[in-house]
Amino acid sequence: MATTSVTTAQQSSFTNRIIHGDCIEVMRQMPANSIDFVLTDPPYLVNYRDRTGRSIHNDVNSDWLKPAMTEAYRVLKQDRVAIMFYGWTKVDEFFAAWKDAGFQPVGHIVFRKAYSSKSRFLSYRHEQAYLLAKGRPPLPRQPVADVIDMPYSGNKLHPTQKPVAALAQLIRSFTLSGDTILDPFAGSASSCASALLTGRRYIGIEMDGTYYDAAVKRMQRVHQRVAVKQLSGAGIPTQV
Ligand SMILES: C[S@@+](CC[C@H](N)C(=O)[O-])C[C@H]1O[C@@H](n2cnc3c(N)ncnc32)[C@H](O)[C@@H]1O
Numbered sequence: 001m002a003t004t005s006v007t008t009a010q011q012s013s014f015t016n017r018i019i020h021g022d023c024i025e026v027m028r029q030m031p032a033n034s035i036d037f038v039l040t041d042p043p044y045l046v047n048y049r050d051r052t053g054r055s056i057h058n059d060v061n062s063d064w065l066k067p068a069m070t071e072a073y074r075v076l077k078q079d080r081v082a083i084m085f086y087g088w089t090k091v092d093e094f095f096a097a098w099k100d101a102g103f104q105p106v107g108h109i110v111f112r113k114a115y116s117s118k119s120r121f122l123s124y125r126h127e128q129a130y131l132l133a134k135g136r137p138p139l140p141r142q143p144v145a146d147v148i149d150m151p152y153s154g155n156k157l158h159p160t161q162k163p164v165a166a167l168a169q170l171i172r173s174f175t176l177s178g179d180t181i182l183d184p185f186a187g188s189a190s191s192c193a194s195a196l197l198t199g200r201r202y203i204g205i206e207m208d209g210t211y212y213d214a215a216v217k218r219m220q221r222v223h224q225r226v227a228v229k230q231l232s233g234a235g236i237p238t239q240v
Contacts, residue, residue, distance in 0.1 A: 014203045015180060018192065018219055020212045023184035023205040024064060027071035035075045035203070036179035037082070039170065039191045041129075041162055042068070044087025050159040057208050062090070065097045072184060073101040079135040081174050083109065085162075088128060098132055107131030111150035111166060137174075144173045157188035157214040164240060167194035175200055189215035193222045193240050197229075 019026050043059040058064050076082060082103065086094040098105065111127040118124050127150065148169070153161040167190060171181060177199040183191035186204030188211055195202040196219070204219075206212040222240050 015201050016196075016203075018186060018189055018204040018206060018212060018215045020207070020209065021205060022064075022207050024067045024071055026205045027068075027075055027184060030071075030075045030203075032074050033077045034180070035182045036077060036080055036200075037171065037175045037181045038072050038076055038184070039083050039167060039181055039195075040072070040183045040185050041085040041160065041187065041191070042185040044085075044160075045090040045093065046087050048159065050155070052159075054159040056160065062093050065093060066100060068184060069097040069101040069103070072182070073103060073134060075182065076134050079137045080133075081106070081137050082132045082134070083129050083170055083174075084132060085127060085129040094130075098130065103132035103134060105130050106133045106137075107146055109170075110147045112147055113150050113152070115152060140173045142173075144169055153190070157218060158190075158211055161188050162190040164190055164194045164197060167191055168198050171195055171198050171200060186215055187211050189218050192219060196222050196226055197240070 014026075014030060042065070043056050045059060045062055045065075047055075047060050049055045072082060084094075084098070095105075107130070109129045109131060111129070113125045113127070116123045116125050117127075148166050150166045151163050153163040155161045171191075171194055175181065178201065180201040180203065181191060181195040182203045182205075183189070184205045186192060186206040189202075189204050189206075192202035192204040192215070204215060206215055218240065225240060
């Protein structure tokens with residue numbers, strides 16, 4: 001009984017917050033088996049830079065990958081899932097890190113875009129994520145399709161900003177109202193915004209000060225919006 005109450009208190013100090021820091025260090029302070037769903041979009045290891053010069057921390061070296069996946073696995077509850085985007089050119093490194101941590105791949109999701117992110121050998125029009133299990137999670141009653149349309153987010157807050165509409169359906173499928181969703185590579189807090197808009201709790205971790213500030217301000221707007229929505233009964237907004 002004493003252990004449970006300590007665990008609850010420890011977790012609640014992280015809940016519904018965007019934390020500024022290195023997710024490996026932050027997750028090490030979190031209790032094991034305390035998170036209901038990990039939904040994250042780590043750096044793709046491609047040294048990304050957008051047209052305006054914005055870049056992403058840790059997008060060159062993969063030193064962080066294995067320790068981060070070990071911690072994500074540890075904090076996730078038994079018999080739960082994680083969804084993690086990844087860079088397809090480095091699939092071998094991501095796969096090794098997930099398997100070493102203990103995750104079992106149980107699905108693969110293609111996010112179809114109506115525009116090309118670049119054109120070379122192909123016109124590149126999708127992003128991708130693995131569905132990863134810890135233990136034996138129960139099957140969802142109505143599984144979502146593993147091809148999901150991904151509208152353009154506008155990338156105003158972050159160069160690889162994900163649209164909330166695409167993330168919200170995954171959160172609804174794999175969690176219940178009140179569950180806690182962790183995004184250790186939160187960027188502009190798209191997963192956290194999607195969690196809050198669907199009635200879940202969130203923990204976001206972001207090491208870049210500029211994106212952290214954007215995420216905190218965004219979550220303030222989302223909290224206000226949710227308060228208004230509870231009064232008006234409105235649905236998920238496409239932009240927040
Ligand atoms: C691909 S972006 C995520 C973008 C996010 N999905 C969004 O919609 O805004 C990955 C983010 O992880 C952050 N990051 C990289 N290494 C990190 C670490 N060790 N701890 C916390 N954040 C990290 C980067 O600064 C970057 O913002």
